Amino acid sequence: MFLLFRRHEKTRGWSAFADHDGLKKAVSTLLAAALLAFLPAAAWSADAGRGKALYGQCKRCHQVGGGAKHRIGPHLNDLFGRAAGSLADYRYSRAMKGAGSGGLVWTEATLDAFIAAPRAVVARSRMSFAGLEKAEERAELLAWLRGFSGARSDVPAAEPTVTPEEYGLDPKLLAIEGDPEYGAYLAGECTTCHKPGGGEEGIPSITGWPPEEFVIALHAYKRGKRVHPAMQLVAGRLSDEEIAALAAHFHRAEDGP
Amino acid sequence: MKQRNDTGGLSRRRFLAATAATSTALAAPAVLGQARPRVVVVGGGAGGATAARYIAKDSKGAVDVTLVDPSRAYYSCFFSNLYLGGFRDFASIGHTYGALAANHGINVVHDWAVAVDREKRTVGLAGGGSLGYDRLVLSPGIDFRPGSVPGWDLAQQNRMPHAYKAGSQTQLLKAQVAAMRQGGVYCMVAPPNPFRCPPGPYERISMVAHALKQSNPKAKILIVDPKAKFSKQGLFEDGWQRHYPGMVERVGPDFGGDKVEVRPASMEVVVDGEATKVDVCNVIPAQQAGRIAAIAGVTDKSGWAPVVPHTMQSRADANIHVLGDASLQGDMPKSGFSANSQAKVCAMAVRGALTGSKVFPARFSNTCWSLIGTDDGVKVGAAYKATDAKIAKTSGFISKTGEDAELRKATYKESIGWYAAISADMFG
Amino acid sequence: MATPRPRIKLPRKIAAGDPFTVKTRITHPMHTGLRHDGKGRIVPRRIVNRFSVRFEGEEAFSVDLHPAVSADPYFQFTMAVPGPGLLEFRWEDDDGSVYGLRRRIAVE
Secondary structure (H helix, E strand, O other): OHHHHHHHHHHHHHHHHHOOHHHHHHHHHHHHHHHHHHOOHHHOOOOOHHHHHHHOOOOOOOOOOEOOOOOOOOOOOOOOOOEOOOOOOOOOOHHHHHHHHOOOEOOHHHHHHHHHOHHHHOOOOOOOOOOOOOHHHHHHHHHHHHOOOOOOOOOOEOOOOOOHHHHOOOHHHHHOOOOHHHHHHHOHHHHOOOOOOOOOOOOOOOOOOOHHHHHHHHHHHHOOOOOOHHHHHHHHOOOHHHHHHHHHHHHHOOOOO | OOOOOOOHHHHHHHHHHHHHHHOOOOOOOOOOOOOOOEEEEEOOOOOHHHHHHHHHHHHOOOOEEEEEOOOOEEEOOOOHHHHHHOOOOHHHHEEEOHHHHHHHOOEEEOOOEEEEEOOOOEEEEOOOOEEEOOEEEEOOOEEEOOOOOOOOOHHHOOOOOOOOOOOHHHHHHHHHHHHOOOOOEEEEEOOOOOOEOOOHHHHHHHHHHHHHHHHOOOOEEEEEOOOOOOOOHHHHHHHHHHHOOOOEEEEOHHHOOOOEEEEHHHOEEEEOOEEEEOOEEEEOOOEEEOHHHHHOOOOOOOOOEEEEOOOOEEOOOOOEEEOHHHEEOEOOOEOHHHHHHHHHHHHHHHHHHHHOOOOOOOEEEEEEEEEEEOOEEEEEEEEEEEOOOOEEEEEEEEOOOOOOHHHHHHHHHHHHHHHHHHHHHHHO | OOOOOEEEEOOOOEOOOOOEEEEEEEOOOOEOOOOEOOOOOEOOOEOEEEEEEEEOOEEEEEEEOOOOOOOOOEEEEEEOOOOOEEEEEEEEEOOOOEEEEEEEEOEO
16 A cells, blocks of 8 residues: 555656646556555445445535436546546536646545535635535545446446436426526526635535536425525526526536636 | 606617517627717626626627726625624725726726716716716715714714725724723614615624624613614514623614714714713714716605616616616615616616617516624525516515524525625626 | 613603603513523523502502513503603612603693
8 A cells, every 4th residue: 555655646746747637647547446456345335324325415416336427516436546627528617627737636635635624625616515524424435435436347327416306397397498698697696696616605606507407406496395595586486498598508607707 | 957758768678679689799889980889887886896797798898888986995885794793804895896807898997977968978087087978877876865863974974983885984983893991882873764785784783792792791782773663673683682682772763763863072872852972873874876876867856866677777867777775766675786686687788778689577686694693694585576667576585583503504604605706796 | 781771752742631652661681580591500580570650759650560571671651641740760670679760741
């Protein structure tokens, strides 16, 4: 283990110097795989109770497992060893990309610090999570998550972040085509409170959300199945088309100032 | 000045909406004979800064936007009470206009607007220049109504601060509270309706009580109030009992709160003929629209500027829009949130008129958060729609007494998130 | 605790024999003796137990108060006076304190 970590540190130094993203990623993935190979088999199982239960706080935004996709947050497969903000097909906040190019790599130690207090590590991350206070809970969550990094054949399929059925919504609501120009106007009502880009923890960012998540969340508020007086008030007077328009807008919206 | 037809703006708006389908955002300007249509915005607060930003940002340079405000730094009234309570530092409620110029090409002019010629469509500046406009947006906030509190005028503001326009007045009030003698009396003369930020005076009482509880626990707070009722009254009174028992006394009109006079020289407050000596006296006078609105001739005898709810156009002049505290619009409270909400409707209407961009139905909303004590936040909010007569409330919500501490803390955190967001929405 | 502060409000003009409204309020916590403080100790009972009004030495209005009257007790009542005189208001506290206010009434 000692050797591995030393090599890892060395690799980071070297790859940062060479500034070669692809190579860095390849090396990191290899290292993560090597790390896993050293772990005793009993250290992780897909349904290990506590870690999986704690992941319940993450699963509204992140998918992990076979076929996991980016949702509100990026998928968490092969997270260990990955440079922060480095997946090409996910739109990270500027802050997260900056942290990655500044050398932040997700390891046991950096993830532990990040999950404890996300904004202490990446100040203007879009991730809306206050932090997991207890060290042993973070360890359990990370131990479970680590099972999804590296080449394995036995990972379970990713669970969806949210489905229309959970709130008794008609899936047809997801098929409505939104008018982004109308959405851009309507969005003015949202951005008074939801700061584009990294917000404060009191109000989550809604920039870049997948339209499905956005539509389901607003309809859940509109029907009183998610509870928040201001959101119920705002969503309550939005038509199905207006919700679709907002979803189309925020999906494409950029990080603000 | 000639009065224009009230409905002029509306029919124009509808006409433009109808033709929007065949024009693009960068279609030839509706105003002929010049390169770009010009918008002048007077007042760089929640209404003016937001309107300038949205017109410039969404027109992508097709409209020439000039923002006029005498101050280089804007200190927000919202959250200034949290500074009084020690929950924010002064710098954290200060903002500058640099990003509006850099990110959106807005011309920022630091000067007083002192004249409006509605025929020639120009705004005169104290520094001597004049700015031509196709549309003028007035968002001047409030001024105090002379003589509303006998014995007080602006010349007394250093002895008896109002601290109701944030900045050095807020710092002065905080210093006076800190310097108050042990067991002294802090008095607030509260304003009559309508006034800026309906829960504001009572959040201020909470924050002053919070500061005094630590530095001066035997001090007392006296509110002399001409109103029988006030915003979030149940929530505030419940909070004062829980956090500051026995500290706060409010004298409403029942006991002469509507018959008040102050004597700054002797630091006395006279309530219904009975004089009381106080140590700090925070006089928040009755209010009216910022002066430039009256100079432009768009105010009525109420002292506020009536507007067409669909576009925030003045009812006196379709080329002028009035936003925020200065406007007389109907049911919305005078708040930064309301001004920001109205500014977006106005920006859309102005762009529609000048560039032919799409115009959508107006919609408004407002939420006011107040902090009562540490991690004890409450809120009140509502949604509004434009009718021909007024901006009308459609539904609303308010925090309840007896909510658990977690919810109150979450509400407070929400307010911090909102402050960051609205600041970016105004100045980003 | 802050010292209780009584207030009264009378009409500006009072005519002999005509009923007029009197409003009174005193700032007082009105501890019932049943509530616990933050540390779990009983907050001892302390209320205003009697409020009375005399005109020219003669009782015109009085009320006995019991626990469960809310803080800052407020009373409003009507009375009439035959002519000018002294109106005296008296609040009696459990702790033995008495708070008083006087108003000399001139009639028209």
